[in-house]
Amino acid sequence: MSWPRAALIVVVTLVLQVTLFSRFSFEGARPDLMILLAVMAGFRFGPERGAIIGFAAGVSFDIVLSTPLGLSALVYTIVGYAVGVTTAGMVRTSRWAASAVAAAGSAAGMVLYALVGAVLGEPTLDGPSLGSIVVLVAAVNAVLAPPASRALAWAGTDERDRRQPFLAR
Amino acid sequence: MAYSRRSSRTPRTRFTLALLLLTAVSLLVLDLPGTGPLDPVRNGLSTVFSPLRAAGNAVFEPLSNGWKGAFGYDDLQDENEKLKAQLEERKSEEADVKRLQQKVADLSKINGVTIEQQKTKVAEVVSGPLNSFEQTIQIDAGSSDGVKKGMAVITGRTTGKGGAVLGRVAEVRSGTSTVELITQVDLTIGVRTQKGDIGTATGQGQGKPLLIENIDEQTLRKGDFLWTSGIDRTAFPGDLYVGRITKVGKSVDGVPRVVEAEPAADLTSRYVRVVLKDPPK
Numbered sequence: 001m002s003w004p005r006a007a008l009i010v011v012v013t014l015v016l017q018v019t020l021f022s023r024f025s026f027e028g029a030r031p032d033l034m035i036l037l038a039v040m041a042g043f044r045f046g047p048e049r050g051a052i053i054g055f056a057a058g059v060s061f062d063i064v065l066s067t068p069l070g071l072s073a074l075v076y077t078i079v080g081y082a083v084g085v086t087t088a089g090m091v092r093t094s095r096w097a098a099s100a101v102a103a104a105g106s107a108a109g110m111v112l113y114a115l116v117g118a119v120l121g122e123p124t125l126d127g128p129s130l131g132s133i134v135v136l137v138a139a140v141n142a143v144l145a146p147p148a149s150r151a152l153a154w155a156g157t158d159e160r161d162r163r164q165p166f167l168a169r
Numbered sequence: 170m171a172y173s174r175r176s177s178r179t180p181r182t183r184f185t186l187a188l189l190l191l192t193a194v195s196l197l198v199l200d201l202p203g204t205g206p207l208d209p210v211r212n213g214l215s216t217v218f219s220p221l222r223a224a225g226n227a228v229f230e231p232l233s234n235g236w237k238g239a240f241g242y243d244d245l246q247d248e249n250e251k252l253k254a255q256l257e258e259r260k261s262e263e264a265d266v267k268r269l270q271q272k273v274a275d276l277s278k279i280n281g282v283t284i285e286q287q288k289t290k291v292a293e294v295v296s297g298p299l300n301s302f303e304q305t306i307q308i309d310a311g312s313s314d315g316v317k318k319g320m321a322v323i324t325g326r327t328t329g330k331g332g333a334v335l336g337r338v339a340e341v342r343s344g345t346s347t348v349e350l351i352t353q354v355d356l357t358i359g360v361r362t363q364k365g366d367i368g369t370a371t372g373q374g375q376g377k378p379l380l381i382e383n384i385d386e387q388t389l390r391k392g393d394f395l396w397t398s399g400i401d402r403t404a405f406p407g408d409l410y411v412g413r414i415t416k417v418g419k420s421v422d423g424v425p426r427v428v429e430a431e432p433a434a435d436l437t438s439r440y441v442r443v444v445l446k447d448p449p450k
Contacts, residue, residue: 019225048182055189066305070196123354124302126374133301
């Protein structure tokens, strides 16, 4: 695992989220690429690295959000870990596996975010309907799961097997 | 595609998870509303990130505009935003006439009272909510422009009168600020009707009307105008247009009637103004 590459992926994803994807909304719901990183890290690398990358994605998102610092970090850490644990015995040969996991993990993550936010007194259940948020984020992340998975594979590559082409991973 | 998986639920994995969760919870506790010891850290990191954000905006703004329209759309959008801002200001004129009628009637009884005039700073909205759960916007005016936390933000782009209450400054950095929208839950402002009754308006969430409370609802009628009350210790100066009452519920067994109002401000305005009046300490 190359942690500098993982950090670069987190920063690039954050820029994409803040400057591009947050501009598009449906019924007030907006895409969330940062949780996609947590989900795909758990799926590809298991619970430990899923939790670490989920935490990094969450805390970096927290810096630019107006919600309490640590809220996204807490939720994305749990999501990264949980995806790693639940998909540990999963057969990964299907080309749809990554998209299915991304959709399910993102949907669960949005529900968890809304609930934890509400417990902390944040108006997470008072904005757009949770249903529309879950559907939009799950759908967008299902589509973006393959490129996200490839990017994380690049970060997960050791120096020893760098000869493998990026797109073949 | 077959992936190599190294770890599962080992003691080390559990230790890592516990450490990360503890860190996240510690951050949450330290960042509780009103404490703010992490604000300088957050603002510093946000400033470090701002060049990347500016570069991203420069690259992706044409893309997002292209998503919405064809060639020349930028000009049309800019013209549309100007017209929307002017419309916002015109919308408040009708309300202002009502308010001034009442004010003249009051002033005829009291000598030496003048209507408060406030300086404003025109700003552009540079970013909307960044995820589905956020109800704030970012504007390109900050502490270097005299903006302070708690100041009122209204719509419009001229330096004259007009516009309606959009929200309140929640966070201030050197060149940008975060604004809480008037519809945000728990954001309460003091309001006054054209008859002079004073109460409060509280946000109930995005897309929902304002809840009007602490007022003699017997005197209220659907369509009544609301302005900021400007009473002592309120964050908002007086006489800013807030909205119109859209619902006055029926009183049942002495329970106060539910009164709701529609905010007058266009919450998607591209240009806004910060009212440069120091908020109460």
